[in-house]
Amino acid sequence: MKEKGTLYLIPSPLGGDDPADVIPGSVLERIRSIRRYVVEEVRTVRRYLSAAGLRGHIDELEFRELNEHTSHEEVSDLMNMFTDENGNPTDVGLISEAGLPAVADPGALLVALCHSHGIKVVPLVGPSSLMLALMASGLNGQSFAFCGYLPAKSDERKKAIREIEKRSAQLNQTEIFIETPYRNDQMLADLVATLQPQTMLCAAADLTTDSQTIVSLSVREWKRKADFRIGKRPCVFLILANS
Structure with a gap:
């Protein structure tokens, strides 16, 4: 069997202009050594890599997209990236739109495929909005679950x-979920209207940025903040009900 390269799972900033504020120096150094990338959105990653130290070299890099529209056949074709035209092993970086790749992210398909093909997978350290929100919520960090997105329709969402x-x-157990930013305020309104008064609810928006907002209160207390708005900002919601 021909030797193949390694898949590096590269975290990306949740916001802000300087990757060095949240990405460790060792990860930035690894980024500068990789020339092939699988990414969720090329334009975003080009800006990130330029700010991470590759400014002036972006056109030398190879990008392939892996997002919600990528077919299984196209994912399988990504295996060709791990060797060059001469059959030499080539490392590949996987980068999500924000935060950790393969967590609430279609990149998990590539990670699973690499494992099945015996390709080494190396996760690198970086920010996770889910874990940062859990840390800052004051809710149960010993038992928690990520629920992804809740239904878009209000009646189904309330259910x-x-x-x-x-x-x-x-x-x-702390329950963690996310929402499309333009529905944040409707999600918050439905949570406050539906949850029991004693249930704890945390909304954590724009984590790691200058506009970071984290509010963790009982639903009873949230009802006194009727004028509070999250707006169209990346936000993580967490709840913990009293047993």
């Missing part, structure tokens, strides 16, 4: 909210 609140109470 899902009641279900995860029930699970949270039964398991004493």
Whole structure:
């Protein structure tokens, strides 16, 4: 079997202008050594890599997209990136739109494929909005679950909210979920209207940036903040119900 390169899972900033504020120096050094990347969105990653020290060399890099529109056949074709035209092993970097690749991210498909082909996978250190929000929430960090996105329709979303609140109470488990930014305020309104008054609710927006906002209160207390708005900012929601 021909030797192949390594897949490096490269975190990206959650916001801000200087990657060095949240990305370790060792990761930035590794980034500068890789010439092939699988990315969720090329334009975003080009800006990131330029700020990370590759300004003036971006056109020398190879980018392939892996996002929600990528077919399974196209994902399989990405295996060709791990060797060059002469059959030599080539390292590949996987970068998400923000935060950790393969977490709430289609890049997990490539990671799974690499494992099945015996390609070494190396996760690198960087920011996770989910873990940062959990850290800052004051909710249960011993038992928690990520629920992804809740339904977009209000009635279905409220039903899902009641279900995860029930699970949270039964398991004493923090439930974590996210929302498309333009629906943040409707999500917050539905949470406050649907959850029990004693349930704890945290909204953590724009993490690691100058506009970072983290509010963790009981639903009863949230109802006194009727004028609070998250706006169209990346936000993580967390709840913990009383058993």
